Amino acid sequence: MIKRLVLLFLALSPFLAYAATGCDLNDPDRDVKRLFPTSTGYKTSYASIQKSGGKATLAAVEKALGDKFGGLYETIDAPYTIYTIYKGNSVIGYVHGVNQKGAYGGLQVFLALDTKGKITGFYYQKLSSKNAAKFKAAAFANQFTGLSLADFATLDIKTGKGTGKAALIKNPSTATDKDFLNTLRGVKKNLVLMNVFIYNK
Amino acid sequence: MTDIQIQAKDLSKVYVRGSEKIIAVNKITLEVDKGDFVSFIGPSGSGKTTLLHLLGCLDDPTSGELSIEGRTVVSDGKSLPESKLSPLRRKLFGYIFQKFYLIPTLTVKENILLPFAFHRKPGLAMTANEVAERLGLSKRLAHLPKELSGGEMQRVAIARAIINRPRILLADEPTGNLDSKRSEEISEILSDLNRSDGLTIILVTHNPKLATKAHRIIELQDGRII
Amino acid sequence: MPTISGIAYKNLRRKRIRSILTILGIALSTWVLVSLLGFNRGYENSLNKDIDNLGFQVLLTAKGCPYEAATLMLQGGQGLRYMPENTVDSLRADKEVEELTPMLMQTVFDPGKGEEGGVVGYLGIDPATYPKMKPYLTFREGKWFSGENSMEAVMGFESAELEQREVGDQILIPGKNVEVTVVGILNRSGTQDDGTIFMPYKSLQKIFGVQDKLTSVGIKLKKTANINAYEEKLYTIPDVQVVSIAQVKNTISNLVSTARVMVMSIAIIAILIAMVGVMNTILMSVWERFQEIGIMKSMGATTSHIFRLIWLETTILCLFGGIIGSLLSVVLAKATGALIRYILPYSPTGSLIRIDAPLVLESMGIILFIGLLSGIYPSLRAARIKPIEAIRSSEGEL
Structure with missing residues (x-):
């Protein structure tokens, strides 16, 4: 009883109030093995727009994304966790997730990427939606495989229209469900940031 | 009629060092009159300084009698308690020593006035300026001891010793650390104090010139007057 | 001299x-x-x-029911126990009680949270009494609910941050497919309220089908009241447990x-x-x-x-x-x-x-x-x- 009371009070402690606002894998060991079955290990690193050039970089990212950064997760110093995947001594890819505001809550959009920036895997680590099952279905996720930032370049994330392959991705849910566009924005943001942090470093 | 100020009878002081007994002062009987100027001479270890300390109530004798201005200070080898000696000392005596013992953090003026911090003879005491003028220290009052010459330091010590107008001045080798010219100055000052103020002076010295200023020269050897 | x-x-x-x-x-x-x-x-x-900031000195919970959302979450949302809502009325009759506030905790499994899903907790409160007991809860945005049956939520700072919610946004109660409008976001208080989603308890009763039931009641006693004696009295009510803040303080x-x-x-x-x-x-x-x-x-x-x-x-x-x-x-x-x-x-x-x-x-x-x-x-x-x-x-x- 007493122990639980103490636990309770520790829970009240203000220390816990300051959690990091990054986007980490829930279980990196398991997740990495699932996304890169041939991997032998991974390294975790942290990046932020602030550390990668500051305001100029932020402007460039917003331009590439076609939207302004806003809200709690899209600050200039928000930390991003990048998992670099190894097979032996050589890098075989990356895993990177971003937070994206959704219709009913925060989305966590994770991408597995190869060394050239091509998507090899897409999944939601977190999603609140009435149509969660449709969004999480393989049929939807598979449409992202093989795409890279170039395919999203002309995609207008506010309408979902554009000339690249990304514009061909089909909305798994109802036409009014905003989470489709939210997801596209999350994926594009993810790619743009990875371009800044890794591929175009 | 002579006015006997200090009367010592069979005064002895014995030190015990390990198993050795040293008789520093050996049954000395002596009278000093008011206004007298006495100098003790003798080789080192002859007991002259010890005798001075005994007469000045700084040290307790082993045996004998001592009275000062009619008051018994030592009776049958027993001194008055410290609480009675202390007021006696400050009332009657002024002391100067070979080393001047000035307080290094105080100015000349403060050093001269130091006795007032503890005691001031009402109506009797001189002012610092009076004393300083008399001893040629007027221009040095604001200085610190380290800025003075040896002669000046001893003059400050004398000034300090007489500011409360003692009746007896005890001087232990007052010129011991000074060159001949400065020694001469100090001798003059002491003679003058004796002459014009009627101050009784008892002096211990190696300096024959200084000794001759005295009315009486008492030579000691092995704790006895010879 | x-x-x-x-x-x-x-x-x-x-x-x-x-x-x-x-x-x-x-x-x-x-x-x-x-x-x-x-x-x-x-x-x-x-x-x-x-x-004092906790607002109530005594928390009465249904026997075996975890008394704070944090504990509930640690247990995976299991183990909720209820007491009848009319307990409040009998408690209110006591002269030593200055104020009391009914509460209903509910949890739901959210399959969209993480790989295997996770538990989300809601704290049903009475908009008329709860805010008064917690005067330190201040709003960063918005305000408390518009009514005691409204489908509205007030989010603690942390929970709003996690879900990226702002006033006017919707949240979904998973499994129930109920949309709730966020009407307020609290400032950081440094307490576990930061991670809590508040809703009117009557709305929660309806959504979860637990009409006339509560999980706990917060009781604030008059300054003159003898807390120990009062606690003893509470134990005569069947199937409840008493959590006294005095106890916590001692610990x-x-x-x-x-x-x-x-x-x-x-x-x-x-x-x-x-x-x-x-x-x-x-x-x-x-x-x-x-x-x-x-x-x-x-x-x-x-x-x-x-x-x-x-x-x-x-x-x-x-x-x-x-x-x-x-x-x-x-x-x-x-x-x-x-x-x-x-x-x-x-x-x-x-x-x-x-x-x-x-x-x-x-x-x-x-x-x-x-x-x-x-x-x-x-x-x-x-x-x-x-x-x-x-x-x-x-x-x-x-």
């Missing part, structure tokens, strides 16, 4: 570095002492305030008292060290001035004069050290608080260290007293110096 205090003061300036170091030592002890005494009072005060106090004893021991050691330092400084200075003191005695200084002189030096050292230390403790109160917060297992919010004039004076008194105590021995030694010993030691002649 020189005075004894003047001589004492000037002497301390003679060995400046030594005096400064000694003063510094005393200042540090004073700082430690003031801070710790301040802490003893500030801590108690802050803890009481924290407890915390016990937890902290160990740390406090440790810190106090350190303080005492610091003071002892300072004391020995003072004694050493003064003794050294006495031996160095052996002859000076002897000469002073030959010119009429009495034992009590010398005692006063040396004691005054001690007093000056302690006074300066005390003043500097007190200033230090006032200026550094915040930093010291942060340090203690870091050391202690649990610290309440609010200022940990309370320093005011009486406390500073009290500490200065203690330091001065201890300083004077440590000055006694050197002063006595100095006062006992005989002029002849001092002179003989230097002239080296018989």
